Amino acid sequence: MDEETLTIGEIAKLFDLPTSKIRYWEEKEVFTPRRNSNNDYRTFNIQSSIELLDVIFYRNLNVPIQKMKHFNQLSPESIYSILNDTEKEVEEELANLKNKLVGIEQRKRQLEELFVLKKGGYQFEKIEIEKIVPVDMSSPDDIQIQLEYLSNFTLYKDLEADSEFQMGISVTPDYQHQQGVLWEKDLVEKKYITCLLECDSEDFEKSNLTNHLDTLRDEGYKITRVIASYLATASDETNEPLDYYKGWLEIEN
Template identity: 25%
Template sequence: MDHLFQIGEISQFFDVPASTLRYWEEKGILHPEKQSENHYREYSIEDLMTISDVIFYKNLGLQLKEIRDMDRLTPVQHGQLFAEKLSELEQQQKLLTHRMEKLRRHIQAVKILEELKNDPYQESGIDTDCIVSFDLIEREKLCQYIEDPYLYSRVQHSQTLPKEQRGITVSSDMAKSFPETSILWKKETNRYLTFLMKEEITAGFPNDLPCHLAHIQKTHRTGSIISRFLLCAQECGRTYDYYKTFVEILS
């Protein structure tokens, strides 16, 4: 007589909950024998093979209905099903890769914040070529911002500080596709001082840009001011928007 196994043994052997085995039986995938006197399930060697196949196919991403119907498929249909599953996994892989890249950018924003906080007023080039106007009702630009918030930029000038414009940074090649009237700023020089600007999320939205600018102007003539969004976070119980700010140094 072939050796028979109780549901508890099968559950422990495969590390599959007994409730899952019962569910597979309910869905017509498993067909264990039941003792006539107590209706206990008894699993045969053949059932072990079936369970092994179910686990294998589930690990490939197949649904229970697909697994149940596997024996009814032709070889060609098997190939089509597996090709569909492979395509689904490839799409999921692309999505995961995209999400991971966005997470890396956010982690980088946090690192930049800390670097600027610990070592402000370092001279550097600016990491954008052009900034175009941005209105929240412009769907395409809003989608660009959703993909990468660092694209969101504020444009000011040292001589007219309150006159602020907000836009999206674009490459020099992309800038050619925008009308001249929508261009807020273009890179003409590449000498800037960088620092962390923070703006409190409260009435009036006060920020510390004037303080930074006054400090820099003790030793430098300044021009354009570009602030690129990093993240929104709390500090000492207050909520701030943080920006990497570039102040143009004039010769």
């Protein structure tokens, strides 16, 4: 009884592969199909189909072509070594993907915070920031803090000193910084009102802060400091780019 075989077109369709890929693997000596003795056409029986599935599996793991030359002639030890190396690479990829997911969730939370502030108006909240230090772009530690969470990028403004916005990063209380401290949370708890602060991406002084201050003054509040944590950069209704911040407006006791 003749053994049942498939053509390259049939096996390519069965495995959902382009025939060019099978020919390429053959050219690189990764996989060698059998040939019909009468017409030299490629033929695929059960054994060669298993070999091809093996190649597909390892290529899907991104095992380099050069490591797979004469793959069906490799020893079990060599194959195990390839799997071991690939396992380490996959674990690294998984760790990177997990970090990406953490980043996605963080950005989503920042945008959700933006939506809440835009819709909810003014709220009394306890400030989440404990300490702000100036940004030092030459400091790997400072940059790492910003990369970890973009919301660590912070604006600070002392209204009583009539100062401009200063750029900083929010850090833990024990963080040491050569350029000193912009602001640190008092032991005596202050009251804060939160708002959505919108700033020109090129000039922080062009913002809606005055509108907030005027509104709150009319309601009987005097604001002494502004602390703002970064949320997002996006276009407004006029397609102009804006930086959005969660503003913490400190109320004079």
